[in-house]
Amino acid sequence: MERVEKLAEQIFEDYKDYGVDRKEIVEKLRKLLIEFRVPENEALRTIRNYIIREYGAPATIRREKITKIEEIKEPNKWVTVKAKAIQLWESSSPSIAQVGLIGDETGYIRFLVWTKAKKPPVEEGKSYIFRNVVVDDFGGVLRLNVTKISEIEEIDEDIKVKPPEDVSEEVEVVGALVAIQQNSGLIQRCGVEGCNRVIKMGKCPEHGKTKPNDDLRIKGVLDDGYRTYEVIINEEGVKALTDIDLEKAKKIAEETLDRNAVLIELKKMLLGKYLRVVGTATPRYLIARHVELFRPDIRKEIEKVRTLLEEV
């Protein structure tokens, strides 16, 4: 009896998209196996043929194994994943049509679509099945490669992705600080225990008017010419870069009677500077753990250029 249920389930899984009735399959199978005592493979074939005839299902069913993103741990494996396109980035090279981040309920992974694959573009926020994509290792980061033999099928299902705060990776980035956002400098945070949200227009978005605490931070954009990172630098980082700590920042604000003067000063000192940031990258932010003004080794860079010059 259990065996009947199990076999019926298998068939149902294969053909459920064609509107077959689970009960009908169980009954037919039971009849064949228990009443008529036919061999299992004959019984299965009979039912499959019946479904193909009655429901117009294709003669061969592709049984696909969907891999969860958290299960992808090593390169050179071919997988099929069901995931949502979270974010698309600028392609760093004309041979790459699209590059970005996809996610499912278990995690996130980078993906890239080679121009040669000639696939219709993936759109942010939509869900897809990525069939026959190959995992590679790019500087320690795993990526899914969509190649000519891969398939991308858009699906109606809205895949729930794991909250971005739960996913992170350690990275080192060297880039130019090309923007510092307005909510940087000497800011105020909500004083309610455990809240710490940034006060906007005198109010905490959660608790309204509260007794605020001062803080110093930079929220900016780091750009290496290939992609951008929204970087968050805390007081310690700001001090390492500019020698301005929270006390000094408060003093600047008091002397100028303008809290904004701190932001202006930080912009003057840091915009257009190359920074080296070591920190935690979430899909949204790069949170700096260590930050410094980048001291380039120009000789090393010259070597890099020379190697490339020989190649082209």
Added chain:
Amino acid sequence: MTTVFLKREVARRVFAKELVSSTYTIRDESEKSPLYVLTPLGLKCNRVFIIGVLTEKEERGEDGNIYRIRVIDQTGSFIGYVGKYQPEAYEALEDIDTLTLVALTAKVRVFEGETGKFVTLRPETISIADPESRDYWVMETAVQTLERIREMEKGESETAKLAMEVYNTNLEEYKRVVKEAVERVMEDYGEFDVEEEMLEEEEDEELELDEDEDLSFEEEEIDLTELLKD
């Protein structure tokens, strides 16, 4: 809540020679696509990050409330317009004298004049830069330019094919420009361990250069940066 984030255009690293030679503009298929300039090396570019020398800063416009600036790099010059609608860049620029090394982040604009299209910049940020950062900028821009040249040689990507069709790009010329830009920086780092062969090649290149009218102008301008170092 949908987990989708805003995309910011990357600030490309492009030498003046490549950017100001661009005349062709494209948009992506999506409706909200910004306007990109397609460079002769197949780069789609909407924003740039540049480090160079501010050599001109003139007040323009009816009320004199627009600055026209010229910033030169190792290969040529960029023209930019900074108005009060970009208050951050405008205010910063007021305090910066000409003949100063500057770093700027700028949007790329294409103007259609009577004699044809030309590229200008609309700076978003401008700040004083140091020679070391300038050298690094030259190197990373060289690397990224060479990567584009390699893609052009392969000729596989759509943008590379389109760029070749539009500009019939002379890749050798761009290789030479990159090489010269890098060599100028190398001089400061006493690159004595270069192979002899390469040195000879470099000398040949320099001789050729002197006869090159297109570049002689920039050569003069470059001397200004040398003055700055003292």
